[in-house]
Amino acid sequence: MEAHFTEWLNLGIRWIHMITGIAWIGASFYFVWLENNLNRSNPREGLSGDLWAIHGGGIYHLEKYKLAPPKMPENLHWFKWEAYFTWMSGVALLLVVYYLNPSLYLIKPGVDLAPAAGILIGIGSMVAAYVIYHFLCDSPLGKRPALLGVVLFVLIIAAAYGFSLIFSGRAAYIHVGAVIGTIMVGNVFFTIMPAQRALVKAIEENREPDPVLPAKGLLRSRHNNYFTLPVLFIMISNHFPSTYGSQYNWLILAGIAALAVLVRHYFNTRHDSNRFAWTLPAAALGMVCLAYVTSPAHRAAPTVVPAAQTEQPAPAPLADTAPAKVEAAPTENTAAAAPTTADAGSQVDFAKVVSVIHERCTVCHSATPSSPLFSTAPSGLLLDTPEQMQAQAAKIHAQSVATQIMPLGNITQMTQDERDLIGAWIAKGAQIN
Numbered sequence: 001m002e003a004h005f006t007e008w009l010n011l012g013i014r015w016i017h018m019i020t021g022i023a024w025i026g027a028s029f030y031f032v033w034l035e036n037n038l039n040r041s042n043p044r045e046g047l048s049g050d051l052w053a054i055h056g057g058g059i060y061h062l063e064k065y066k067l068a069p070p071k072m073p074e075n076l077h078w079f080k081w082e083a084y085f086t087w088m089s090g091v092a093l094l095l096v097v098y099y100l101n102p103s104l105y106l107i108k109p110g111v112d113l114a115p116a117a118g119i120l121i122g123i124g125s126m127v128a129a130y131v132i133y134h135f136l137c138d139s140p141l142g143k144r145p146a147l148l149g150v151v152l153f154v155l156i157i158a159a160a161y162g163f164s165l166i167f168s169g170r171a172a173y174i175h176v177g178a179v180i181g182t183i184m185v186g187n188v189f190f191t192i193m194p195a196q197r198a199l200v201k202a203i204e205e206n207r208e209p210d211p212v213l214p215a216k217g218l219l220r221s222r223h224n225n226y227f228t229l230p231v232l233f234i235m236i237s238n239h240f241p242s243t244y245g246s247q248y249n250w251l252i253l254a255g256i257a258a259l260a261v262l263v264r265h266y267f268n269t270r271h272d273s274n275r276f277a278w279t280l281p282a283a284a285l286g287m288v289c290l291a292y293v294t295s296p297a298h299r300a301a302p303t304v305v306p307a308a309q310t311e312q313p314a315p316a317p318l319a320d321t322a323p324a325k326v327e328a329a330p331t332e333n334t335a336a337a338a339p340t341t342a343d344a345g346s347q348v349d350f351a352k353v354v355s356v357i358h359e360r361c362t363v364c365h366s367a368t369p370s371s372p373l374f375s376t377a378p379s380g381l382l383l384d385t386p387e388q389m390q391a392q393a394a395k396i397h398a399q400s401v402a403t404q405i406m407p408l409g410n411i412t413q414m415t416q417d418e419r420d421l422i423g424a425w426i427a428k429g430a431q432i433n
């Protein structure tokens with residue numbers, strides 16, 4: 001019952017997060033586009049440009065003032081609640097999914113970190129990120145946008161690396177998203193909104209508005225615009241275990257984020273030149289390269305969580321056929337290579353495979369999960385019967401052999417030998433009799 005309740009809570013919050021996020025990012029795209037496409041030739045007195053557009057069966061005429069209209073309009077639309085709600089729903093989601101079940105979702109299996117400490121690091125890093133970012137923007141670096149961009153990128157990837165050491169892959173990715181999202185909403189709350197309020201107040205009081213604040217606001221809103229695509233990827237990254245599940249997940253994220261920023265740059269500059277048109281094919285090629293290097297055939301064996309390693313003294317008779325364990329050969333490919341425990345020609349004992357899967361997986365992946373955390377099998381994946389195991393062999397391989405995403409949080413303490421056994425069974429064709 002409780003699991004069912006959290007599922008719907010998750011659904012509700014996630015849906016709100018998506019809706020408000022779309023509204024926020026949509027507005028960001030739209031206004032940057034507007035700014036870039038203003039017709040700036042011969043604007044009317046006091047205007048910096050105007051623009052005509054047709055949408056939804058109507059023709060619109062928009063004008064941008066250099067600083068402000070002589071008189072405040074009666075009805076001025078502000079854009080802030082979509083940002084605030086996106087952030088608040090994002091934090092709520094972080095809480096429901098990760099912070100309520102830290103040992104399952106948040107902490108990297110095998111890392112000795114108290115759940116509360118993990119949560120504190122998560123929240124602390126969001127706050128710290130904004131403070132550092134704010135300081136950098138206001139420092140002399142703020143006057144060199146390109147260099148500032150590079151520094152920010154490096155810092156964010158450093159954070160991703162740091163998270164990857166202590167958080168599960170998906171939690172590491174989500175925390176990078178949370179850090180960026182916090183910077184974005186901080187920009188709205190602490191810089192853009194105050195700048196806009198000051199502008200409006202000056203007009204109301206018939207003063208000349210201070211041009212410095214709007215310029216700051218514009219820089220921050222540009223940053224937010226470049227942040228959008230990486231954040232959007234992070235939001236959907238949970239569906240792609242070959243990214244977050246990799247040992248080099250932080251590097252993969254860096255690659256995808258860099259490509260996303262390039263593409264964004266093209267769209268932000270193409271109004272006055274096609275100089276960055278190359279970024280589109282380059283980004284497509286980059287994604288193909290990432291797909292290639294993350295393929296199971298190239299994936300290095302992840303550093304393994306020695307859940308019960310100590311209980312596994314190498315049995316004497318096998319000692320010479322079962323040499324160095326996987327950790328000793330990190331570049332060895334776990335996907336295709338014959339696993340170390342089963343020597344080449346021999347048959348894999350399917351009864352053992354069944355007992356491993358029943359012990360390590362079916363607490364959750366069953367028609368009747370015994371885990372109190374799930375009322376139905378996660379992702380609808382059932383591993384109760386041999387036929388189900390066989391049908392899902394490829395997925396089982398991807399999640400519990402090639403990467404070690406499953407069991408979630410290694411809560412059921414699957415050992416490397418067991419992973420090797422499953423790997424060997426699948427490598428030999430996943431026979432069930």
Ligand code: HEC
Pocket residue numbers: 104238239357360361362363364365371378379381395396399400406407408411412414
């Ligand atoms: C503590 C509960 C739990 C245990 C134990 C567990 N899983 Fe999972 N598994 C999950 C959850 C939750 C998901 C869904 C993850 C998500 O949100 O994408 C999942 C997803 C999967 C998927 C992806 C299914 C799909 O269609 O996308 C596979 C494959 C998988 N698990 C295999 C395994 C295997 C194999 C084991 C045992 C070695 C295992 N799991 C143990 C909770 C668990």
